[in-house]
Amino acid sequence: MNKKAPIYITLLSSLLLWNCSKDPKSETATEATTEKVVDIVHVSEAQAKNVQLPVGDFEQTIVGEEVTANGKVEVPPQQMISVSVPIAGFVKRIDLLPGTPVRKGQVLAVVQSMEYVQLQQEYLQALSKQKFQEQDLSRQETLNQENVGSKKKLQQIDAEYQTGKAIINGLEEKLKLIGCNIAKLKAGTITPSINVISPINGVTKMVYVNIGKNIAPTDVMMELVSREHMHLELNVFEKDANKVQVGQTFLLENPRLADKPLTGKVILVGQTIEGPTKAILVHGHLDNEVLEQKLVVGQYVNTKILTGKKAVQTLPEDAVVRRGEGGFIFVKLKTNNYQQIPVKLGITENGMVEIILEKTLPSKEIVKANASVLQAMLAGGEGEE
Numbered sequence: 001m002n003k004k005a006p007i008y009i010t011l012l013s014s015l016l017l018w019n020c021s022k023d024p025k026s027e028t029a030t031e032a033t034t035e036k037v038v039d040i041v042h043v044s045e046a047q048a049k050n051v052q053l054p055v056g057d058f059e060q061t062i063v064g065e066e067v068t069a070n071g072k073v074e075v076p077p078q079q080m081i082s083v084s085v086p087i088a089g090f091v092k093r094i095d096l097l098p099g100t101p102v103r104k105g106q107v108l109a110v111v112q113s114m115e116y117v118q119l120q121q122e123y124l125q126a127l128s129k130q131k132f133q134e135q136d137l138s139r140q141e142t143l144n145q146e147n148v149g150s151k152k153k154l155q156q157i158d159a160e161y162q163t164g165k166a167i168i169n170g171l172e173e174k175l176k177l178i179g180c181n182i183a184k185l186k187a188g189t190i191t192p193s194i195n196v197i198s199p200i201n202g203v204t205k206m207v208y209v210n211i212g213k214n215i216a217p218t219d220v221m222m223e224l225v226s227r228e229h230m231h232l233e234l235n236v237f238e239k240d241a242n243k244v245q246v247g248q249t250f251l252l253e254n255p256r257l258a259d260k261p262l263t264g265k266v267i268l269v270g271q272t273i274e275g276p277t278k279a280i281l282v283h284g285h286l287d288n289e290v291l292e293q294k295l296v297v298g299q300y301v302n303t304k305i306l307t308g309k310k311a312v313q314t315l316p317e318d319a320v321v322r323r324g325e326g327g328f329i330f331v332k333l334k335t336n337n338y339q340q341i342p343v344k345l346g347i348t349e350n351g352m353v354e355i356i357l358e359k360t361l362p363s364k365e366i367v368k369a370n371a372s373v374l375q376a377m378l379a380g381g382e383g384e385e
Helices: 005-020 024-034 045-050 114-145 151-178 182-186 238-243 371-379
Strands: 040-042 059-074 080-083 089-094 107-112 193-197 202-207 222-225 231-237 249-252 262-269 279-286 300-316 321-323 326-334 337-349 352-357
Touching (some): 089 114, 231 249, 321 371
Antiparallel strands (some): 089 107, 107 193, 202 222, 249 262, 249 300, 300 352
């Protein structure tokens, strides 16, 4: 009997068990990790004659430093009006819809109020009583001068007269707040209706009431917005906050207003970091007031604030293949071989693009034109394995 047979059988069994225990997924993962990323393109001699691929180093360019700032078109708080009536009543008439233009002094709505009628009645009664008190005070003063009347009586009548005068003044101010015509009221005309008047020229933002609705002094009937002092309210992130100053120029791109960026000036820079976005508020006006009036309050805007100048390394736009906020450039490795390099892109100015490198270049011979042709060849499978 061969004594080595059991040893061979044991080794064979171990190999079989090892092979069976191998995970197919593990093999696939290993193959995937070892797969080579194709980022090199080879250009044939014929292609090289047809495609101009000049190479060279970066160019140093002085460009305007920019800060991106997004925000909205807003108006100052004093140009946003919440309209209410300082007395309880119900709406008799209203003709407004959101977006309706309004003029200063225009009647926006009519409100009827029993409390208003009562207030006018009390005012007329107080006026009538004051006339009697004034006559009584005059008579008592005459008696007191002739040493016939009581000094105490004179003081009492004078106090009642002054109290009545204070009541009249208080009622008159209340009626003026409501919009009452005091002259007509003194002539005896009592009206149950209150005209709600627009205090500004602007547009109706929202309407919260309808005909027949009961309202209290705390209820807002409508909101008005004046367009006379519109401005841009922009958010500048904390990291750029110290770069922004009053008087700097910003650019606003809006194809609906103009075919080129509109310019404006920063008029106010916030001094505190606001909200979860960690940004400061920056306010600005467009230089063209006519176009500024075409903006809509609440409209989203995207601007760039020009904060100064800086020297950066740039390439012509034709040397860059853009992908989202970044892109690719190509460098020459050896004869007719070019490698694709991912980069970040900065400011574009006068046909030159700021290049921000993420790693050291393998060569200083950078392709400065027709980068899109190399990208197309690489995407078409002409890359070198």
